[in-house]
Amino acid sequence: xxxxxxxxxxxxxxxxxxxxxxxxxxxxxxxxxxxxxxxxxxxxxxxxxxxxxxxxxxxxxxxxxxxxxxxxxxxxxxxxxxxxxxxxxxxxxxxxxxxxxxxxxxxxxxxxxxxxxxxxxxxxxxxxxxxxxxxxxxxxxxxxxxxxxxxxxxxxxxxxxxxxxxxxxxxxxxxxxxxxxxxxxxxxxxxxxxxxxxxxxxxxxxxxxxxxxxxxxxxxxxxxxxxxxxxxxxxxxxxxxxxxxxxxxxxxxxxxxxxxxxx
Amino acid sequence: xxxxxxxxxxxxxxxxxxxxxxxxxxxxxxxxxxxxxxxxxxxxxxxxxxxxxxxxxxxxxxxxxxxxxxxxxxxxxxxxxxxxxxxxxxxxxxxxxxxxxxxxxxxxxxxxxxxxxxxxxxxxxxxxxxxxxxxxxxxxxxxxxxxxxxxxxxxxxxxxxxxxxxxxxxxxxxxxxxxxxxxxxxxxxxxxxxxxxxxxxxxxxxxxxxxxxxxxxxxxxxxxxxxxxxxxxxxxxxxxxxxxxxxxxxxxxxxxxxxxxxxxxxxxxxxxxxxxxxxxxxxxxxxxxxxxxxxxxxxxxxxxxxxxxxxxxxxxxxxxxxxxxxxxxxxxxxxxxxxxxxxxxxxxxxxxxxxxxxxxxxxxxxxxxxxxxxxxxxxxxxxxxxxxxxxxxxxxxxxxxxxxxxxxxxxxxxxxxxxxxxxxxxxxxxxxxxxxxxxx
Numbered sequence: 138x139x140x141x142x143x144x145x146x147x148x149x150x151x152x153x154x155x156x157x158x159x160x161x162x163x164x165x166x167x168x169x170x171x172x173x174x175x176x177x178x179x180x181x182x183x184x185x186x187x188x189x190x191x192x193x194x195x196x197x198x199x200x201x202x203x204x205x206x207x208x209x210x211x212x213x214x215x216x217x218x219x220x221x222x223x224x225x226x227x228x229x230x231x232x233x234x235x236x237x238x239x240x241x242x243x244x245x246x247x248x249x250x251x252x253x254x255x256x257x258x259x260x261x262x263x264x265x266x267x268x269x270x271x272x273x274x275x276x277x278x279x280x281x282x283x284x285x286x287x288x289x290x291x292x293x294x295x296x297x298x299x300x301x302x303x304x305x306x307x308x309x310x311x312x313x314x315x316x317x318x319x320x321x322x323x324x325x326x327x328x329x330x331x332x333x334x335x336x337x338x339x340x341x342x343x344x345x346x347x348x349x350x351x352x353x354x355x356x357x358x359x360x361x362x363x364x365x366x367x368x369x370x371x372x373x374x375x376x377x378x379x380x381x382x383x384x385x386x387x388x389x390x391x392x393x394x395x396x397x398x399x400x
Numbered sequence: 401x402x403x404x405x406x407x408x409x410x411x412x413x414x415x416x417x418x419x420x421x422x423x424x425x426x427x428x429x430x431x432x433x434x435x436x437x438x439x440x441x442x443x444x445x446x447x448x449x450x451x452x453x454x455x456x457x458x459x460x461x462x463x464x465x466x467x468x469x470x471x472x473x474x475x476x477x478x479x480x481x482x483x484x485x486x487x488x489x490x491x492x493x494x495x496x497x498x499x500x501x502x503x504x505x506x507x508x509x510x511x512x513x514x515x516x517x518x519x520x521x522x523x524x525x526x527x528x529x530x531x532x533x534x535x536x537x538x539x540x541x542x543x544x545x546x547x548x549x550x551x552x553x554x555x556x557x558x559x560x561x562x563x564x565x566x567x568x569x570x571x572x573x574x575x576x577x578x579x580x581x582x583x584x585x586x587x588x589x590x591x592x593x594x595x596x597x598x599x600x601x602x603x604x605x606x607x608x609x610x611x612x613x614x615x616x617x618x619x620x621x622x623x624x625x626x627x628x629x630x631x632x633x634x635x636x637x638x639x640x641x642x643x644x645x646x647x648x649x650x651x652x653x654x655x656x657x658x659x660x661x662x663x664x665x666x667x668x669x670x671x672x673x674x675x676x677x678x679x680x681x682x683x684x685x686x687x688x689x690x691x692x693x694x695x696x697x698x699x700x701x702x703x704x705x706x707x708x709x710x711x712x713x714x715x716x717x718x719x720x721x722x723x724x725x726x727x728x729x730x731x732x733x734x735x736x737x738x739x740x741x742x743x744x745x746x747x748x749x750x751x752x753x754x755x756x757x758x759x760x761x762x763x764x765x766x767x768x769x770x771x772x773x774x775x776x777x778x779x780x781x782x783x784x785x786x787x788x789x790x791x792x793x794x795x796x797x798x799x800x801x802x803x804x805x806x807x808x809x810x811x812x813x814x815x816x817x818x819x820x821x822x823x824x825x826x827x828x829x830x831x832x833x834x835x836x837x838x839x840x
Contacts, residue, residue: 152535156521156528163523163564235518236536237495397496398415 143239150242154249161250172257176213180206187327196329197363203265207360208326208353210262211284214255215292215349216317221247222296223303223313230400240393241386244300248293252285266361276366277359283371284352287378291348294381297389304392304400323347330354344370348378403507404469405588405619406493411502413463413488413643462488463499464643472508472587475620477634477651479627479658481788484640486623490514490592493621508587508619511538515592517577522566526557526576529565533580547583554609555579570782575602582609589613592623593787607632625787627655628730656728660769660791668696670790672774678784679716680776683753684709687772687792696791700816701762701798706772709755717748723758724773725765726789727814733770737777746779766816767796 162168180202187193188201195204222244226233229243266273303309324347325332333340343350351367351374358364463485470476478486491497493504494512519536520529530551534544544551552558555576557568565573591610607629614620614633624630630637630651637651639658647654668687686694688705698704706723724735736758739746771789799816 148540149535149538152532152541156524156532159528160521160523231515232519232536234496235514236512236538238536238538394498397491 139239143241146238146242149238150246150249153242153246157246157250158253169257172254173261176206176209176258177261179209179213183209183327193328193332195357195363196331199271199357199361199363200269203262203269203271203361204329204357205327206262206265207357210255210258211288211349211353211356212321212324212326213258214251214288216321217254218248218251218289218292219296219299219317220313221251222293223299223309225296226300226304226396226400227310233400234397240396241297241389244293244296244389247296248289251292252289271360272362273360274362274366277356280355280359280366280371283375284356287348287352287374290382291374291378294378294383294385297382297385301389301392301396304396320347324350325353329357344373345377348374348381350374402472405472405507406470406621407503407505408469408493409467409503411463411466411489411492411499411504412461413485413492413497414500415460415462416458461643463492463640465502466640466643466645467502468638468645468648470619470621472619473614473617474636475614475622475634477630477637477654478621478623478640479625479630479637479655480640480646483642485643486640487514487592488643489640490590490621490623494590506588509538510588510590511584511586512590513537513581513584513592514590516574516581520565520573520577523564525562525564526552526568527561529576530580533577537581537584538586539584543585551579551583554582554605571602578602578606582606582613586618588619588621590621593625626730626785627659627789631655631729659728659730659771659789660793668694668792670788672786672788678776679713680719680721680749681711681713682708682774682786683711685772685774685790687790697793697795699762699798700765700767700794700796703762704760704765704792706758706760707755708757708774709753711753712749712751714751715748718746718779719749720746720777721756722775722777722783724775725760726771726773728769728771728791730771730773730789732773733814762798763818764815765794766814767794767799768814769793770814 162171165171167174183205184202188205193201195201225243225247226240232238233240233243265271299309299313303313323343325343330340330343330350333343344354351370355366355371355374359366466485466489468476478489480486488497490512491514492499493506494510494514496512496514517533519533521532524532530548531541531544535541539547552561555572555578557572557576560568560572565576568576610620610622610633620633622630622633634651636649637654638648639646639654647657670685672682672684686707687696687698688694688707689698689702690705708721708723710721720737720739722735722737725733727733738756769791770793771791773789774786775784777783
């Protein structure tokens, strides 16, 4: 891994990230409000269906809408980054065929712009915390960078793998939306992970294989004032996101030289 | 003598044709193929058969063992037909794709310009695209900021800086894109055929700018079909033919050798290939002598018949097809446009394959080698030159001394338009003709 080269191309990274943000909301009436709109509406719909009709609750007294919204923020970051990173090599094919730069920049851009969307939609979260009178714990705020780091590494790791595969096999484009939708249901977004206490095997599989599960669980415990941050789970999340990232990066690096030939 | 700034040794690049034709494999096919290969490998171990090539794929060597080196401050032209491997060479040099075999050493900061306006985003404004494109080409933000005014002035788009480039005319777009590229300051600049766009005046400006870059001591590798540009810009040239280095040397002699290379010269038959899709595509051109034979060699007094086949891809209007006769160093002598004679072709050209002929009279071109160029233009003044020129030769046979006893053809210049020369007569004598004209 040539870190020096990556550092030399930092300006290109910044400019491409800026381009993606600048272009996304051009010629839209709502503009940047779209970043908020999507999780907010999803929260309302899911609350009606899963909370009011299917009687799923947060399980610890936290109001369901805020419990759900926090989960959705991380989930949308994860699924958005995974989708954008996977398609990034195809949508930037003209660049890849005509200019040399470390290819890693392109999917990394997707992970960065997702953070901006996350920051914008977090404004609603703060509003809801005030509305429901929820106070975050200090420890929750302190581990926030670690939680975000896990989200970035795991989404990017999987994204790098998918991006390399996507160039070679068009199947990825069809399989990915379905794949992402399936993971939503095996991630504790609409239900608390406590619901699985009677199925320890399933629960452990979820926490180990899907780092976002641990991230959401700890974010809820730390930021929404109920329960305690589980450092064991945090450790698992950190470890597994690094494993995902390392695998994704390794596969990406070993195939990137030929991207221009087959894209 | 210092070490060369670019050293290319034994570069080869192999493409799998099967894979190239069908870029998207499906994962299922691949898994099935792997399974097949594994089972046949197992079978081979048992039966000791040799390893077969995976189904349906053939190797295509885009480059085969090419070596050359470039000294610092030198401008090297790379010429050759379409598919000769020129662009592959530049892609390998710019690290976009790795070579299959061989080694490259580059001693300096490289910037490559394989396309004008790479990375331009239509929704962004001119100003934003300058920063985007600059970064894509390898400039830092500070560098772009420093040169911003210069770039905008070069492109002549000051008034439209805050307009999205999707509203730009194609000319403005190209000017802005090239302006960014022209302000790169790498030690090694790789340029691919980018001068084939834009109007003639701007092309000239770009060539001038590139010439300055060369004079400033930077190294340029320049791929082009425009032999005039190669000769003007480069001291040295290499000629690639079907992936192999055919010849290298000073650019004048290499360009000449390339333009008049054997085969098509004698046959007078020429097929066109262009990777890009156009509304009008040239298929074939032939030069035919008065006996109806297709040949590339003509007596000086023979008219030359050009038979040109082209394809119109859909019904169109406002397009003119032009045949341009050039000297051997690609300077234009004269051109004819088919709409000059058949004005109805401006309004409508029907889709299909067409053939038309133009006849150049004999006794016009002096003995020597000439090139014919084809092109197409539209009413906006945009013009497309087909990159492949086709050569023909005029021999001394039948030259003016034999064919017109009473004509003179002058010394310099490539054309010999016969003018009747009359015997001098003394002035002031009792000459009927002069007297008759002078007197009322």
